[in-house]
Amino acid sequence: MDKKYNFRNYEEELYSFWEQGGYFTAKVDKSKDPFCIVLPPPNANADLHLGHAMYVYEDVMIRYHKLKGLETLWLAGADHAGIETQFVYEKHLKKQGKSRFDFDRKTLFSDIWDFVMKNRETMENQLRKLGFALDWSKKKFTMDPDIVKIVNNTFKHLHDDGLIYRANRLVNYCTSCGTSFSDLEVADKEVTGKLYYIKFPVKEGGSVTIATTRPETYLGDVAVMVHPEDKRYQGMIGNTVVLPLIDREIPIIADEYVDPKFGTGTVKVTPAHDENDFQVAKKHGLWRDPILNFDGHMQHTGLDDIDGVYVVKARKLIVSKLEEGGFLEKITPHEMILHTCYRCGTTLEPLPKEQWFINVEPLKKNAIERVRNDEINIHPKRFKKQLIQILENFIDWNVSRQIVWGIRIPAYQCQSSNVKNQNKWFVSVQKPSSCQICGECSFIQDEDTFDTWFSSAQWPFATIQTIDSSFFDYFYPTAVMETGYDILRAWVSRMIMIGYFETKAVPFKHVFLHGMVRDLKGQKMSKSKGNVINPLDMIEKYGADALRAALIFGTKEGGDVVLSEDKIVAMRNFCNKIWNIARFLEMSKTNVVIPAKAGIQAGSPIGVGDDVLRETLKKLQKEFAVVQKQYHLHFKKFEFAKAFDLMYDFLWHRYADFYIEELKDGMQGGSIEASQSMMKIYHACLQMLHPYIPFVTEAVWKEVHEEDASILDSRF
């Protein structure tokens, strides 16, 4: 054996050995208990980052259960990542001086497809570098035809159950990305904005002053609203306001929705551009078409010089016009929250648009029950409350996206000229041969694609179902869903809702949430901050084991991980320590005669009496038994970091620093008993460490056993 463990000589070779040797390939074996984890599919549009490396917890669980003798399946996959990917791709196009509008739908789609397939392969090889025991033979992609079929089927089932509806409602629309989002993809930004106080003349005499953060939208107002019990405005309810500059007349109405304490106690109602106004206006039977189009330009305002102007510029123009006309009373600073596009940062516009929605009420009720009853266990358990709260607050889910890259919604609109059939839709999993509404028209398919999360929500069952039904029966519900706590809302909650709806079973029995990786200052790593640690560089430099261990060592479950290069170095040193223990054991096994120490004659019983030796061995065995028990207990409780810390401390500071030093002379003096006991415990430690640092443990295993032996063939 070499003096040092050189991971470069082993990692790649060992991974191929495992993969090609079928160690990661799952099969249905009813004589064993199943253990299945479906990998959260990384986006197939970029290199891996440290967030992906955190999936090491899944590898830990998979390898642990393999060593326990369970039949394990860790299913590999990739996500098409709809808007994300299209966004990345458009940046590519921009570099070439092009945009998505230069291509037709078909061309754009197939170009992105090629781009994604190339990235996907890179990404998959990077997962291999991390040592992940993924079953690649069954890998899935969210846009595989059989997955798409399942996704469409789920939509159809939801539709059949009356949980899908198409509605013209306000959606969060990004005028720059050109698509709507669900409420979860809205990034809130706290800003100090302005509150504009505008004086509206009242036809019957006097005026009312309204306070608004969006002065330009008054051009789409349908009413001015006050609280029914607000004494200041009692006499004005029912009066008519004449909108400045355009002289359009709107009523003053009363509704308890108004907070008399805010601003002037009067609210302008713009149903097409504000969710709350939309609701209130609906209640009062009021409506007016939007004054802003989907490109963010003004329209139908009643002011010729404003129509066609971009919203931000229009606001300035209108404010100065109001000021000129003496309608602007004052402007005050105002702490407010801006809804922005999580992708490009553009301020989102609430705009009325016909979209597909999922009524989540019955779905979330079931999901909450499953979580409450611990049919799904959340680890660490503090996230259980959070998940329930998230589910309780879930609102109907807009699943339509106006982008090309995604699964096209399998909904078709009847084109019959018969007025009765206007805007009639039907859902069909396969491309229909005839219109299911009128039976004769040449129906057209919805241009929109599904929100990526709609297919992701089905991932645990869709993936296994497409292997074959025996796998589904055997491995589903899956054992654990392991992912970052940041997507509890976007993903985990939806998997539970949709998974239970479609399979009438929980998609997973446990959820294990890992934390975010941060730098030494506790900051999130980001390219713009320049504090990014590239996992691939670290693997190149210190080996995959070192990186893996550094992400786990000394951390708390679900807590954020502070990662530094120093920590990775420390873990590389640990790997070397493991290597050198093996080297020592190998050397003492052969009973080499070592030079005499001062005061000890060579060839004599070397100072340590047999009884003392036995005593020490007994002590070690007792101590190790406790370690073993604790180790497995930690796994039972999903305390993976604790189990690793325990082994680190035991192997290095007890086994090596203490026991080897104590027993060294005896072992090298030829005590077979000592050598064998030490060897046995060491091998057990290798197994226990293998889930965390698979490469070095396997490398050592091969050194001390026959060449073709694998630690994965051994059992605890």
Place this chain on the structure above:
RNA sequence: GAGCCCGUGGCUCAGUGGUAGAGCGUUCGAUUCACAUUCGAAAGGUCGGUGGUUCAAAUCCACCCGGGCUCACCA
């Protein structure tokens, strides 16, 4: 406004009732001995504050201060 988490040696963090721990850093010493990617030793903490429960509190309870997260609200 509601809920959750965190505040421990210079730095980053483990530690949930019984004499304060690790990694990195610092100081001193050790190399023909499995490993200098090492070993031995040392310095360094009134465990955010106050009060309480207890024979005993970093650990349990209450309040406060500081930092973070989630949800709700946001004209």
